[in-house]
Amino acid sequence: MSGDADKRAAAAEMKLAASPWKPFEARRRERDVKRGAVLRVAVSLFLEQGYDRTSLNEVAERLNITKPALYNYFRSKEEILVECYRLGQEKAMAGIERILAKPDTGLVRLRALIRHYCEVMTLDFGQCLVRVDDHVLSAPARDQVREGKRLIDRYFRDFLTSGMEDGSIKPCDVRLTVFAITGAINWVGHWYRADGEMTAREIGDTYAMQLTGSLAVEET
Amino acid sequence: MSGDADKRAAAAEMKLAASPWKPFEARRRERDVKRGAVLRVAVSLFLEQGYDRTSLNEVAERLNITKPALYNYFRSKEEILVECYRLGQEKAMAGIERILAKPDTGLVRLRALIRHYCEVMTLDFGQCLVRVDDHVLSAPARDQVREGKRLIDRYFRDFLTSGMEDGSIKPCDVRLTVFAITGAINWVGHWYRADGEMTAREIGDTYAMQLTGSLAVEET
DNA sequence: TCTTTGTATTACCGGTCGGTAACTTATCGA
DNA sequence: TCGATAAGTTACCGACCGGTAATACAAAGA
Known part of the structure; x- marks a missing residue:
């Protein structure tokens, strides 16, 4: 959680010496966090209602986003389940x-x-x-x-x-x-x-x- | 199996003495046989493909009938599963x-x-x-x-x-x-x-x- | 023979869902 | 400041599915 902030602060102090990869990494990490959040919500709903009876709209709704946004992290509904x-x-x-x-x-x-x-x-x-x-x-x-x-x-x-x-x-x-x-x-x-x-x-x-x-x- | 034939033969020999309920019973029995056949095919498909992924069209197709014919024996898909x-x-x-x-x-x-x-x-x-x-x-x-x-x-x-x-x-x-x-x-x-x-x-x-x-x- | 009853058919409807296209917005690097 | 990239959004499409008329037809009862 605070690790990201710390690293960003450290990088700012180092100024030009900071690695150009930092932001990429931070971004990737953020992405992974969100991906993980999708999976946690999805698996919870799959267990609660069953896979076929859980729509991607429901998954997205619980994450306060919309269905197509999920496709930034997964190629299909099946891929979500496979990841689970x-x-x-x-x-x-x-x-x-x-x-x-x-x-x-x-x-x-x-x-x-x-x-x-x-x-x-x-x-x-x-x-x-x-x-x-x-x-x-x-x-x-x-x-x-x-x-x-x-x-x-x-x-x-x-x-x-x-x-x-x-x-x-x-x-x-x-x-x-x-x-x-x-x-x-x-x-x-x-x-x-x-x-x-x-x-x-x-x-x-x-x-x-x-x-x-x-x-x-x-x-x- | 041959029980029906036996009973029909016996009833024919008895002529007028035969109960008028016979045909009703025979008809009900036929109906039950068909109902049972639907259930056997349905449960087999449910196990093979899962309930949600098994359409009533598939069930009917395997029985050489069409989907609406199933509704002569069951009120809904859910009722079929409940019976199983x-x-x-x-x-x-x-x-x-x-x-x-x-x-x-x-x-x-x-x-x-x-x-x-x-x-x-x-x-x-x-x-x-x-x-x-x-x-x-x-x-x-x-x-x-x-x-x-x-x-x-x-x-x-x-x-x-x-x-x-x-x-x-x-x-x-x-x-x-x-x-x-x-x-x-x-x-x-x-x-x-x-x-x-x-x-x-x-x-x-x-x-x-x-x-x-x-x-x-x-x-x- | 006429009527009724049950069983089947064809055609169709409403709704849902996974997935996509096109567009907007924000962030980051140069 | 400007352009590229990523992450959202709205709107929409095609397909499928459960279920329902409307209808045809055969067999049994009178």
């Missing part, structure tokens, strides 16, 4: 990379992923992944989004299988077990309410233990 | 009543319900419950549908709590546990394919044990 999906997947992947950063058993990693994914499911962009139907997208865009979903799913399977290999998890049907786990967590995106009884972290902690309860080799 | 939901819920409730018919422990009943609900999730009308978004409905219709969903959900909770009372299930957070179970099963409706590796029954049997594995008091 992407942001949700980005959140999930960020957590996965954090988990991969330090060595752990498959069980510990799986539990960490469950905890993290639960929190993603309490965010609008995360809920978008499971509450907005793929089918509204064109075939190529849908393939792209599904590729991202598969990528995340793969880590659930990887952690589970590596847990079976390192002995921290009992042998089981990987496919079916991962479906059960991801199904349970995805469902969080449907019933979670920010004003509910449980915080995102509490849900994550509970599910991390409960969903792996019958899988863990040593009882903690 | 209702049929799915009916399937679920039928199983619940069968479970309630004979006395059992909470655990046994919960497992039976999991098995049954898994099978419902492999049917089009069952999948409709979890894959077609509520939001496309008007407020009153949505309330009606959600009431039905809540009813089913309640039996999951009832069986779990009664299991805790009769000692067949360990104490746990009912709300969260049921969410985990129903989430996992609902997810079946998203990934199940009729041409897949597992049959509906196999999935049900596996999940019935796996999802209650950490809840059961006595290990079987």
Whole structure:
């Protein structure tokens, strides 16, 4: 927020020494802020009313602009939704990379992923992944989004299988077990309410233990 | 199928003694068959393309009729969807009543319900419950549908709590546990394919044990 | 045989929505 | 100060879709 102002002030003091790129950057940053605002409003409306029943006029109205102005930031309505999906997947992947950063058993990693994914499911962009139907997208865009979903799913399977290999998890049907786990967590995106009884972290902690309860080799 | 023909033949033999209601009934039955055909085609398309992206023209086309003909059987597109939901819920409730018919422990009943609900999730009308978004409905219709969903959900909770009372299930957070179970099963409706590796029954049997594995008091 | 009833058709309407063209305005660099 | 660029605006277009007459037609009942 005040970072921009600070930089502008510093640049003014430096006079001619200031980089000519500054204003461009500032402008780009402003643009990104607005782009982000569009996405936040859009995803909120998509969750509230559904994608097809949310018109771009409504999105624009909540931002105090008009529909055509949106086309300064996005090429189409579909691109807006694809970006929403992407942001949700980005959140999930960020957590996965954090988990991969330090060595752990498959069980510990799986539990960490469950905890993290639960929190993603309490965010609008995360809920978008499971509450907005793929089918509204064109075939190529849908393939792209599904590729991202598969990528995340793969880590659930990887952690589970590596847990079976390192002995921290009992042998089981990987496919079916991962479906059960991801199904349970995805469902969080449907019933979670920010004003509910449980915080995102509490849900994550509970599910991390409960969903792996019958899988863990040593009882903690 | 041949029941109609049999009855018609019998009525013809009885001549004048035949009830004048026969043709009415036959006509009503034909009507119901056609109504059912509309619903089967409609739900299939809703799952394939989404509700909003499925036009009544498409539905009619697949039935080799025209759009206005649909209005002989339904008052609106919304009514079609509501009926699809209702049929799915009916399937679920039928199983619940069968479970309630004979006395059992909470655990046994919960497992039976999991098995049954898994099978419902492999049917089009069952999948409709979890894959077609509520939001496309008007407020009153949505309330009606959600009431039905809540009813089913309640039996999951009832069986779990009664299991805790009769000692067949360990104490746990009912709300969260049921969410985990129903989430996992609902997810079946998203990934199940009729041409897949597992049959509906196999999935049900596996999940019935796996999802209650950490809840059961006595290990079987 | 005449009439009625239900089922289907063709033609059409009103409204909405995504997207575009043309124009205005403000900001920044030179 | 002037020109270029970006970000808005108003006005509009074409397409589609749910739903509704108005009508044709076949079958059943009297």
